[in-house]
Amino acid sequence: MELPVIQRIGQALRTQRVAREYGMEPLAKLLAEYLPQDLIADVRRAYEFGAQEHAGQSRTSGEPYIFHPLAVARILAEMRMDATTLIAAILHDVIEDTGVSKDEVATRFGKDVAALVDGVSKIDKIEGMTRAERQAESFRKLLLAMTQDLRVILIKLADRLHNLRTLNAMTPEKRRRIASETLDIYAPIAQRLGIHTIRVELEDLAFAHLYPKRYATLAQNVARQMGDAKKLVKDVETRLSKHLRDEGIGATVVGRDKNIYSVYQKMRAKKLRLLKVMDLLGFRLIVSKVDDCYRALGVVHHVYKPVPGYFDDYIANSKGNGYQSLHTTCVAPGGHKIEVQIRTREMHHVAEAGIAAHWQYKLGDSKAQVAPQLRAREWLKNLFDVFGSEASTDFMEGVKVDLFPDEVYVFTPKGDIRQLPKGATPIDFAYSVHSELGDRCVAARIDGSLEPLNTPMRSGQTIEVITARHARPNAAWLHFVKTAKARSHIRTFLKNQREDEAVRLGRRLLEIALRDLKVPISVLREERAEALLKSLGLQDVEELYATIGTGERLAPLVARRLLPESAAGEAPNRSGEASVLAIEGTEGLVLDYGRCCRPIPGDEIRGNVSIGRGIVVHRTDCHHAKARPEDWVPLVWSETVQGDFLCQLLLRAENKRGLLAEVTAEIASAEASIENVQMPDRAGGEAVEMRFLLAVKNRTHLARVMRRLRLIDGVERVART
Template sequence: MYPADDLVELIRAYNPKSNSDLIRRAYDFGRDMHDGQFRHSGEPYFTHPIEVSQILAEQHLDDATIITALLHDTIEDTKASYSAVEEMFGNEVAMLVDGVTKLTNLQLSSTETKQAENFRKLFMAMSKDLRVILVKLADRLHNMRTIRAMRPEKQQVKARETMDIYAPLAGRMGMQWMRDELEDLAFKVLNPEGRASIMRRFITLQKETGDVIGRITDDMRYELEKAEIDAKVVGRAKKPYSIWRKMQEKEQGFSRLSDIYGFRIITANENDCYRVLGAIHQRWRAVPGRFKDYISQPKTNGYRSIHTTVSGRDGKRVEVQIRTQQMHDVAETGVAAHWSYKDGVRGENPFAVDPVKWISSLTEQFNAEDDHDEFLEAVKLEMYSDQVFCFTPKGDVVKLPRGATPLDFAYAIHTRIGNACVGAKVDHLRVPLWTRIKNGQSVEIITAEGQMPQATWLDIATTGKAKSAIRRALREVDRDRFIRLGRELARAGFENLGKKATDRVLDLAATQLRLKDRNELLARMGSAELTAHEVVQAVYPDLAPDVSEGIASERAVIGLSPEQRFQRAPCCEPLPGERIIGITYRGEGVVVHAIDCDALSNYEDQPERWIDLHWQAGQHQSIYGVTLELTIGNDAGVLGRICTLIGEHKANISDLEFVDRKPDFYRLHINAELRDAEHLHSLMLALQAESDVAQVERLRDPSKARQSAKPQP
């Protein structure tokens, strides 16, 4: 176990003013609290907090962060309490330890809704004190370094969580070294064969070409000495996962991948950065489109550097990063540079970003999100983004993720401008809205009064902020449409009983169903979340028709043994009145197909699985869904009339999906719940008779035959 004195010396090396006694006390307290606890590897548990504190000490962080690392599992896993930690080590440390404890309890890889909510909590914790996430990242790094002691299934969960959440978060915070290591450790678990393959190819390449890194490093040093520039040159091969990702993105094999080496040049001052760039470009040919100047346009996390890619020795592409020592310190520690010490003095690095401003800019756009999935998508989009810098016509700089479009630019300026966008000019030339913006371009947004976001914009926008704003606007438009459609459905439903769907009746139904108001009720009816029958029954429970009348679903099919269950095949959706065949599944019952279903050809060589079935004679319930594909005119009120017509034919709409929207027509899929084949025939005849319906067909999808679904009782 790493002794307390060694940890103290490691910290005092960069911070002689460190409170060594307090650190020793924290060490002793943590060791005593974890006494008798062991890790999966069999080591004493306290070796883990020590290793986490070492990782943070190597980043030259302050005493409070180091002490938090030593104590970060005490409140959760031992008898220690918040008040005890606060009494011994102060309020600042107690709050940090409590924050790390709460983060540990977040299951970030759980279901989408819960994951989104936990992401919110993660960002809230970060906004209070960013050091909480620094400790958590170091905690995850050590756990990944020792992950082999865990069960294989647990390794997979942790590695995926690391790849999806913690590695991008480290990169977003500017801690690129940590992101690289986290990704590589997760890659080793998730795809050990892929990583081993790249490592083998690296070894083979080194045997064939020798020390390429050493030769290129010497060449660069020679050019810099010739230009009388004092700078340090460091070369490295890129991490296996970084190479794997490039292979996937470019769809190239290892042998065709050229830029697998990276070089870093550290200069004495900013002017020398540009002198180095000139010397490198004079000696080697620059690769077009691979130059980025993050010194004049720094990233939001404070990162500054010049990036260029050149064709080096033997035509091999190499990436070169040029920066000063201060810029390098921020590049290594990112936002954490705000708390770092050097020679006993809190870092006064002019390039270190204010963590409060940084986290505010990161979380601001997520606060308005009500929808869990949208929040999660926005977070992940922003976490994985790289940046481009473009300009407004007035010369103001706008930072956007790589691949951003003029729509993203418009929403970055203001939601109102984004919603009213009708076109864009890039470098004074009119361009389509799906154009990808490049570094340094000037973008002008053309707006028009009355313009509203289009559904197709969701495919054009790339930023979380733009997508969220578009969805909000579309929801408002859809809400009005759903309310109008719901009113038509309610009118038809109540008229079937000889009643009227007055505002008073709808208000009463909303109250009975515990909804906010009648508009909420109508919107839910229009979006098929509520059926007209449910609304009618809420107001007139004695008058509403009993939908349970008719043959019960469990008695609908004849030919099954008593213990067998059945389910209608989703590929052909057979209805009572149609000839049917059953296909048996071991332990899952029987799937019922229409006799003419194309999917039955898959079972021709398995006759023992076929069962001759037929529907029970008599009146069936209207519970059998059939998908209809309709092409209807794009005119006001058409959809409402279609839905009313379906309701009048005693069919319930269980789902409605637009599959194509054109200026003059809509194509949509409607899933209607019907009694039998005769019911379907009469409904399709009625729809075909409508002048606004250009085409109506029963939709059958053979591909759904491959979907695994357990039969219902």
């Protein structure tokens, strides 16, 4: 028998099996459990249309393509989703993979279905757009569609889940890429939206495809450990059930299965061996009322001794995704630790289904089920408020940063609760209250004590932000802030600050270049300037200034293009000397000082135009200042120069006790600041060398520092490097 014949037989057998499991009839049978017949007929009509449009298309596994949308619809039907969602799930690929338009879907099945299908569809390939950019733009489109209808993400998650279940047909490289993307984006989104059932399976399947050997080893050991603990689990279930019954509390007590990926994450985060992680057995208590949750907690603590510091009340302080439960850890017989979660039946439905709970049959429209949706919409609104104007790839990175599974709960001085990601700092807290409070933050009191701004906060602490009128965000904050809102505000401020500084510097450079050419600055308001802006693709003169200030364009070349054609070849000015730019020390981010020579006021200087950095200032005797003279700009120090400037000193002295203390005291007495000090190996004999990075005002101030250091007993040499 030929190989293609064998392949066709295998494909036919697979197709029959999938049809039995995911065909329309099994789906209709499932839907009959909770949907009326007229709605089931609408779902069947969508299937017939989808099968017709996908006719002739196959998946990589060889099965007819229509079985994939049916499988997605079945996942959603198991979650008891409404008919509109199921119809959209069956049709979710028709716009993207067939010739069907959104309008045709709307005409046949309604605007809601069309909007859901369009929201899930990826954007078309655009020339010049990389795969990463296209993926990021499709993701932004998906989240934007979610702001209109949250069911979009439920379809996308079900689609991703079925793709992971059938990922073995893909190449290893594609499996790894999809698995990594799932763990980075889709599983955290499911966590954020409270959809526990999908999140757990997404994580375990993605982990299995990304690290197959690690997954196999862990799964085998977890199964063996849980098997060994079966008697203990049964004993705990029986004992807790009896004591709860004796107290008149109706409760369901069940041992929880271990999520392989969560075991792996816990082992990595806490650097634990598997046996240490598996020592923590999980149990869930489901009761009728909120009061019963707290009564049941008392019973659990009476039966088993609680572990101090391992109690969380997520009923009073629910998580960002609407999750509510009491969590406690106790010690069972034999020294085994058990984790117990206590919640009502309604809380359990929300914890398992998250935003999907609102659409589930029989659960109605109670506030508890609507709350996860409101939280999800608020999260989406914040995302677009913070990252809406960012480039697609930056938007996607911002969302990744924002998807934190752990939270801390801290208090404002007035007693209001603020929920923030684990590891968040007082700066994150300040920006969560108000962006202006974050911009002006200079210090913080945590529980009444002054603490550094990079201090991670802990739940229960009271945070008071101290502000100053003229304070501004610091670029160093980006290294330790945790929230997307804080990071975005800081970046926006620094970007705007850099743009403002670039505009001011660019204006000064162009004015100097025009003065050299004897051209009045008013030329920028004439038609020649408009023609120049158009040829350069710039909107206005401010944008032209900015490109000059950041070094993208040279001011003399721009100035020459503003000359009348008859004067374009003339000399810059009659004396042949170009005007110089005066450095004031307030140019900020668009003017940098070379680390090779550390220029300070009083040094002779010149500037190198560097694209993206603006002007880099060097001393004229620096070896970097001797090449490519066409790239250099003549500079002088302004008479009103301000600020502190860094310079480096080398000090050689006899090695004696207390030398460093004596040197630093003299530097402080001279009103200079030490930014860094290095002490290399001894220079030979009993001598020692020290290298100081100092902040001084100018050469006169530096000379005063050096004179004081030379007067110290045992100092052999003090020199600037």
